[in-house]
Amino acid sequence: MREATGERATRVFENVACPFCGMLCDDLEIENRGGVLKVLKNGCGWSVACFERNLPPSSPQIRGKDVTLAEATKEAASLIGDADSPLFGGLATGVEGMRAAMALAERAGGVVDHALSEGQYRNVKVLQSAGWTTSTLTETRNRADLLIVVGSDIRKLHPRFFERIVSPPDSMFEVTAPQRTVVFIGEVPERKVAVGSQVGEVVALACAVEQIGEVLGALRARLRGFRINAKTAGGITLAKIDELAELCRQAKYGVVVWAPPTLDVSHAELTVEQATGLVKDLNHTQRFAGLSLGGNEGAVTAAAVSTWQSGFPLRISYASGAPQFDPYRYSIARMLAAGEGDLLVWIASISPDLSPPATDVPTIVLGTPGLKLARKPAVFIPVGTPGVDHSGRLIRCDSVVSLPLKNLHRAELPRVADVLASIEGAL
Amino acid sequence: MVIKLSGGKVYDPANKVSGEVRDIYVEDGKIVAAPADGRVAQTHNLKGRVVMAGAIDPHTHIGGGKITIARMLIPEDHMKDEVKRTDLTRAGTGHAVPSTMVTGYRYAEMGYTACFEPAMLPANARQAHMEMGDTPMVDKGAFVMLGSDDYFLRQLAAKQEFERIKDYVAWTMHSAQAIAVKVVNPGGISAFKFNQRKLDLDEEHVYYHVTPRQIILALARALKELGVVHPLHVHGCNLGIPGNIESTLATIRAAEGLPLHMTHTQFLSYGTEGDRKFSSGAPRLAELINKTPNISIDVGQVLFGQTCTASGDSMRQYSIGKSAHPKRTVIMDIECDAGCGVVPMRYRDKSFVNAMQWVVGLETFLLVEDPWRMFLTTDHPNGAPFYTYPHLIRLLMDKSFRDDMLQRINPDAAAMSILPTITREYTLDEIAIMTRAGPARSLGLQDRGHLGAGASADITVYRDDKNREAMFATPELVFKNGEVIVKNGKVVKVVQGATHVMRPSYDHAIEGPLKTYFDRYLTVRMENFRLADEEIIDADRGSIVVQPNRPRVS
Numbered sequence: 001m002r003e004a005t006g007e008r009a010t011r012v013f014e015n016v017a018c019p020f021c022g023m024l025c026d027d028l029e030i031e032n033r034g035g036v037l038k039v040l041k042n043g044c045g046w047s048v049a050c051f052e053r054n055l056p057p058s059s060p061q062i063r064g065k066d067v068t069l070a071e072a073t074k075e076a077a078s079l080i081g082d083a084d085s086p087l088f089g090g091l092a093t094g095v096e097g098m099r100a101a102m103a104l105a106e107r108a109g110g111v112v113d114h115a116l117s118e119g120q121y122r123n124v125k126v127l128q129s130a131g132w133t134t135s136t137l138t139e140t141r142n143r144a145d146l147l148i149v150v151g152s153d154i155r156k157l158h159p160r161f162f163e164r165i166v167s168p169p170d171s172m173f174e175v176t177a178p179q180r181t182v183v184f185i186g187e188v189p190e191r192k193v194a195v196g197s198q199v200g201e202v203v204a205l206a207c208a209v210e211q212i213g214e215v216l217g218a219l220r221a222r223l224r225g226f227r228i229n230a231k232t233a234g235g236i237t238l239a240k241i242d243e244l245a246e247l248c249r250q251a252k253y254g255v256v257v258w259a260p261p262t263l264d265v266s267h268a269e270l271t272v273e274q275a276t277g278l279v280k281d282l283n284h285t286q287r288f289a290g291l292s293l294g295g296n297e298g299a300v301t302a303a304a305v306s307t308w309q310s311g312f313p314l315r316i317s318y319a320s321g322a323p324q325f326d327p328y329r330y331s332i333a334r335m336l337a338a339g340e341g342d343l344l345v346w347i348a349s350i351s352p353d354l355s356p357p358a359t360d361v362p363t364i365v366l367g368t369p370g371l372k373l374a375r376k377p378a379v380f381i382p383v384g385t386p387g388v389d390h391s392g393r394l395i396r397c398d399s400v401v402s403l404p405l406k407n408l409h410r411a412e413l414p415r416v417a418d419v420l421a422s423i424e425g426a427l
Numbered sequence: 428m429v430i431k432l433s434g435g436k437v438y439d440p441a442n443k444v445s446g447e448v449r450d451i452y453v454e455d456g457k458i459v460a461a462p463a464d465g466r467v468a469q470t471h472n473l474k475g476r477v478v479m480a481g482a483i484d485p486h487t488h489i490g491g492g493k494i495t496i497a498r499m500l501i502p503e504d505h506m507k508d509e510v511k512r513t514d515l516t517r518a519g520t521g522h523a524v525p526s527t528m529v530t531g532y533r534y535a536e537m538g539y540t541a542c543f544e545p546a547m548l549p550a551n552a553r554q555a556h557m558e559m560g561d562t563p564m565v566d567k568g569a570f571v572m573l574g575s576d577d578y579f580l581r582q583l584a585a586k587q588e589f590e591r592i593k594d595y596v597a598w599t600m601h602s603a604q605a606i607a608v609k610v611v612n613p614g615g616i617s618a619f620k621f622n623q624r625k626l627d628l629d630e631e632h633v634y635y636h637v638t639p640r641q642i643i644l645a646l647a648r649a650l651k652e653l654g655v656v657h658p659l660h661v662h663g664c665n666l667g668i669p670g671n672i673e674s675t676l677a678t679i680r681a682a683e684g685l686p687l688h689m690t691h692t693q694f695l696s697y698g699t700e701g702d703r704k705f706s707s708g709a710p711r712l713a714e715l716i717n718k719t720p721n722i723s724i725d726v727g728q729v730l731f732g733q734t735c736t737a738s739g740d741s742m743r744q745y746s747i748g749k750s751a752h753p754k755r756t757v758i759m760d761i762e763c764d765a766g767c768g769v770v771p772m773r774y775r776d777k778s779f780v781n782a783m784q785w786v787v788g789l790e791t792f793l794l795v796e797d798p799w800r801m802f803l804t805t806d807h808p809n810g811a812p813f814y815t816y817p818h819l820i821r822l823l824m825d826k827s828f829r830d831d832m833l834q835r836i837n838p839d840a841a842a843m844s845i846l847p848t849i850t851r852e853y854t855l856d857e858i859a860i861m862t863r864a865g866p867a868r869s870l871g872l873q874d875r876g877h878l879g880a881g882a883s884a885d886i887t888v889y890r891d892d893k894n895r896e897a898m899f900a901t902p903e904l905v906f907k908n909g910e911v912i913v914k915n916g917k918v919v920k921v922v923q924g925a926t927h928v929m930r931p932s933y934d935h936a937i938e939g940p941l942k943t944y945f946d947r948y949l950t951v952r953m954e955n956f957r958l959a960d961e962e963i964i965d966a967d968r969g970s971i972v973v974q975p976n977r978p979r980v981s
Contacts, residue, residue: 014954015952015954015955017955025950026951026952026955027952095557095966096966099561103517106512106517106518107512124499127499127500127755127757128499128500128501128502128755129755130755131500131748131751131754131755131756131757131769132757132758133745133757133758133759134757134758134759134760135759135760135761136550136759136760136761136762137762137950138550138762138763138764138948138949138950138951139620139760139761139762139763141948141950142577142763142948143620143760143763164950165950170947170948171948172577172763172948173634252621252622253620283745283758286622287619287620287621287622289759289760303499304495304554307495307498307499308490308494308495308498308526308527308557308558308561309517309519309526309527309528309561310518310519310520310526311498311502311505311519311520311524311525311526312498312499312502312505312520313499318512318518320509320511321511321512321518322509322510322511322512322518322519322520323509323518323519323520324509325502325505325506391966393553393557393962393966395554399492399495399496400492400548400550400551400554400759400761400762401550401551401553401762401950401951402551402553402554402557403553403951403955404553404955404959404962
């Protein structure tokens with residue numbers, strides 16, 4: 001870290017991990033000039049927008065009126081103490097913030113669910129019914145000679161996926177981009193924009209997201225040697241599906257990639273199950289693995305902490321004192337729509353886009369300054385972003401690697417963990 | 428303030444105290460000599476009670492990604508054992524793979540004060556420590572997994588100077604905050620990524636052209652020369668395969684006098700005799716162990732019921748997945764570093780195979796003579812959840828109880844077992860060795876596992892009940908650092924234990940080639956791969972105890 005003194009001090013931070021998507025790229029170089037951040041190296045459009053955004057001035061508020069942090073904390077504690085069924089949602093925070101959220105939810109007898117868990121549950125339902133075989137980012141980067149990307153454009157969620165994982169300049173087992181085949185099933189992005197010019201071969205099987213499961217099902221059937229009478233499946237000709245089957249057979253290490261949030265259709269867990277089922281079928285004789293992306297807004301972290309502390313991956317209620325798990329009943333989105341719950345505690349400390357859902361239920365928001373709010377919450381407490389305003393830790397999309405997040409000293413804002421602990425202390 | 432534990436029968440094998448009535452004095456969390464002025468602030472009258480050091484589990488999967496996958500995989504298993512919050516303790520769930528806080532409470536309630544996670548992947552070390560940070564009551568530590576990681580395999584394949592291999596092993600122990608090193612299916616986890624489905628002791632890895640024998644010898648020698656106290660912790664080749672006793676015996680012979688710890692040998696001691704070509708290799712294993720002083724083992728006893736196996740051995744777990752109950756498994760290839768496999772399992776006493784596994788474990792316990800070289804484990808949760816330890820202790824201490832239990836298992840397995848002919852009953856001394864003094868000595872925990880002056884005052888007090896299962900399930904008192912944390916088998920005070928590490932020296936020049944390797948191939952920077960002390964101390968509200976290593980030699 002290079003440092004200069006003075007009020008407009010400039011500091012440069014190296015090896016910065018970016019908290020703004022589930023890949024947690026940790027090779028960024030970021031300058032802090034008097035509290036204004038600039039990404040010097042290895043930023044993507046999304047990370048630059050998030051790190052460099054103007055942070056509006058922000059104050060704790062009760063029903064729109066500025067108050068002190070102590071007053072806001074007291075009011076939040078009073079609302080939580082009076083609630084019969086408080087819902088702890090959003091949960092965009094790091095490990096420490098999530099630990100504090102679990103402790104408070106348990107104390108208050110509340111429900112715990114992440115803002116993006118609908119996407120994650122496309123995975124959890126498959127995991128808890130069929131299991132799977134998966135890979136991680138480094139393993140895929142060095143080993144995959146065939147990548148089958150399932151869904152819509154994952155670059156919108158993970159702008160550097162192709163640069164870092166599919167087209168790295170070097171790989172451990174001599175499988176660099178020119179040796180790789182990338183297959184898109186679903187919405188097919190424009191080749192050069194999507195994967196760069198290096199990748200050896202790109203195969204496009206364009207279909208609607210709803211049809212991906214059918215395409216994968218036909219592929220699995222053909223790989224098993226079954227006859228299919230139809231000429232197409234999911235709008236893809238059988239000839240193309242057979243070509244893909246041959247690519248699969250030839251692969252040394254194939255990886256089926258999906259980002260659950262991009263599979264935004266009803267019962268998308270069945271699509272995930274076809275993708276992981278394809279992997280399962282092929283592993284009988286060769287090596288294949290799945291790779292789930294996503295995990296933005298601390299979603300993977302929230303599920304992991306919830307699992308190790310309660311035994312269940314979110315969607316739990318502590319109303320009885322013990323964690324009770326029901327992935328349908330304890331979806332906070334469903335509960336709010338059904339008029340269940342009498343208080344929403346919404347934690348959104350990472351990006352300013354994670355607005356609380358529209359609800360008439362009184363709401364306490366712990367948010368990054370500038371968080372988009374449709375209406376004034378009962379209590380608003382501005383909080384720091386882990387990896388920007390204070391240090392912290394997040395778990396990556398592959399659920400294996402976790403990264404330390406640096407304090408880049410952007411602004412003096414309290415940590416979610418400390419605010420929640422104060423609220424719990426005041427209950 | 429001096430606390431006196433008065434008049435208990437003390438079993439402290441490390442200090443050669445065997446059931447003698449002794450007073451123990453505690454001050455500032457440590458065991459001290461009797462105060463010269465005789466003044467004590469508080470006395471616990473322990474007349475007739477059995478007093479031991481707090482128990483130490485040297486091999487229990489309590490933290491890290493694969494355990495959280497296991498927790499996530501079978502929610503229906505947690506639903507049988509939901510745990511409510513109290514004014515003192517946090518909520519959670521138990522059964523096969525309990526949540527972190529429940530793990531800590533239940534270990535303490537069973538008289539345990541330290542637990543060691545034996546399979547921490549370097550790439551997942553941060554999460555393993557976060558989970559252990561959320562495991563209260565007990566001290567913790569972890570063994571870092573090497574031997575299928577590409578950096579080490581490249582070093583070995585390139586025949587790098589041995590001192591560089593040692594530097595890398597030591598660097599990894601530092602960066603992952605480990606106390607020991609484990610190898611799992613040596614080279615096999617990597618070989619599975621190249622579609623090898625089996626890797627025997629002298630079989631070559633298809634890419635690196637090194638063998639498990641070479642990997643084991645290199646790591647075992649590196650640890651010895653680095654002065655790491657615990658020998659290489661070996662989960663051998665061919666786990667779960669009938670006939671694997673041959674590769675297990677060959678691995679012990681391969682050590683050529685180097686110290687090795689062979690772990691959960693039960694899963695690695697199967698013969699091929701009998702109609703079903705599946706038999707106990709325990710007598711042959713024990714015979715070799717008894718004459719090979721450089722080898723220690725832990726058993727990994729199977730006990731009947733639902734559990735969930737979680738292992739770094741992706742190659743073998745993939746194959747074992749066909750026996751999963753319920754039918755769902757998770758296999759992972761991880762970060763050019765390691766792998767994992769999670770397979771739920773229901774061990775049934777009426778199943779021939781499961782009953783034979785039970786037999787193999789018990790025969791091992793009863794035929795290996797030296798308790799200093801054998802530790803009591805179920806390889807939690809792989810053989811059974813850790814709460815079954817009191818039952819296991821009774822099986823070892825009570826021949827008639829053991830014979831009764833033998834009547835309940837699959838009769839074909841019982842008929843093939845020599846258990847009816849074994850009269851050995853473990854003594855309290857031997858139990859204290861296997862669950863305290865032995866693991867502490869083996870891991871290099873200088874101030875744990877004994878009751879001599881200077882030791883941490885981690886002490887367990889039992890009622891001397893003839894039913895040893897009841898006795899060991901419900902200690903009357905458990906002290907952690909001199910404070911009473913459990914009374915009559917229930918937590919009365921919640922404390923946060925320390926994390927034990929060992930830090931052999933290394934040449935910092937290793938970070939040159941390592942940084943190049945990380946930048947070229949990996950998706951994490953070397954600087955972020957390393958786990959800083961502050962993460963354990965500040966972020967996890969823990970503390971670190973650096974246990975002394977021996978000097979490095981070449």
